[in-house]
Amino acid sequence: MFETWDVSRWSLIRQETIGADEKYWLADPNDRQAWLFKANNTHRNAAGEWSQREDFAEKVGGELASAMGIPCARIELARRDDESGCVSLNLCPEGWELQTGAVVLDGLLEDYEPGYMGNKARPGHSLENICQALDGYGPPPGAAVPAGFEAFDVFVGYVVFDAVVANRDRHDENWAVMRPPPDGSRATLAGSFDHARALGSTLREAKMSALLQGGVSNWCEKGTAWRFEHDPELTCPTLVQVASSALRMVAPAVREYWLESVADITEATVVGLTSRIPDMSVVVSTFIEQVVMTNRRRVLDGC
Ligand SMILES: Nc1ncnc2c1ncn2[C@@H]1O[C@H](COP(=O)(O)OP(=O)(O)OP(=O)(O)O)[C@@H](O)[C@H]1O
Numbered sequence: 001m002f003e004t005w006d007v008s009r010w011s012l013i014r015q016e017t018i019g020a021d022e023k024y025w026l027a028d029p030n031d032r033q034a035w036l037f038k039a040n041n042t043h044r045n046a047a048g049e050w051s052q053r054e055d056f057a058e059k060v061g062g063e064l065a066s067a068m069g070i071p072c073a074r075i076e077l078a079r080r081d082d083e084s085g086c087v088s089l090n091l092c093p094e095g096w097e098l099q100t101g102a103v104v105l106d107g108l109l110e111d112y113e114p115g116y117m118g119n120k121a122r123p124g125h126s127l128e129n130i131c132q133a134l135d136g137y138g139p140p141p142g143a144a145v146p147a148g149f150e151a152f153d154v155f156v157g158y159v160v161f162d163a164v165v166a167n168r169d170r171h172d173e174n175w176a177v178m179r180p181p182p183d184g185s186r187a188t189l190a191g192s193f194d195h196a197r198a199l200g201s202t203l204r205e206a207k208m209s210a211l212l213q214g215g216v217s218n219w220c221e222k223g224t225a226w227r228f229e230h231d232p233e234l235t236c237p238t239l240v241q242v243a244s245s246a247l248r249m250v251a252p253a254v255r256e257y258w259l260e261s262v263a264d265i266t267e268a269t270v271v272g273l274t275s276r277i278p279d280m281s282v283v284v285s286t287f288i289e290q291v292v293m294t295n296r297r298r299v300l301d302g303c
């Protein structure tokens, strides 16, 4: 089983101001490394209380990303006092600065509207602009990607991974670059982070159960890439269609590399992860397995 870390006594470094939900940077007392504590969202109504399982999505998503060779934040399941959630290890090396995609695109485009301004068409947040904005950046430090991969080659991997795990949340503050101190190092793409909305984490278990009755294909096909630029008058492209577009923008060797990493996912890979999550019900684990395997097929057929 994956361990659940008790971080109740870890000291507070600061609150994270980016993002919709309350989150805290905490220091691991053993080595002073900074981890972002993200509590699961809890909903209360007359019928009672229920909790979304973003921690499952972050942990299974993070482990699956690593298995696919996607550089990403290390995630551990965690508890802080009476709150359940996860911790995400700071991607940014000491002395470096993380800048979100919103900041990067603002530097590239004169009239860029950051995603948090709420324009549903997401003008400017397109693969073409991201490719241009990442020109000159290297892959994340220590990334296990083939030599010669540049930042956009790795970003394409994130988009392919999102299609596999049904992550519709790759907005401009859910990817970032990292700038080094003035020591001559090269600025890089940051590893992938925030997979909290992947794998149906916002669905209640009864809904997952109902979806499993008829197979999850229809649900997977509704996975739209609404966080990327699109015409709101037209049908929004799916995550698989955007992954296909992204894979057409890179060299054949890069495309083959990511498609191979998708082909390599087996049911055993996914079960090997879900079976290690404490308290995961059969309904949730079956749902996650079917979503990943269905999307794996959709990516291989559609890209
Ligand atoms: N592992 C990490 N290393 C460095 N910075 C991180 C890491 N995880 C998150 N961040 C920073 O914290 C911000 C908020 O975190 P995150 O995106 O995980 O939270 P969120 O509240 O779920 O966001 P959203 O509004 O997208 O739902 C990110 O935009 C990023 O700037």
Ligand SMILES: [Mg+2]
Residues within 6 Å of the ligand: 019, 020, 173, 174, 194
């Ligand atoms: Mg986020």
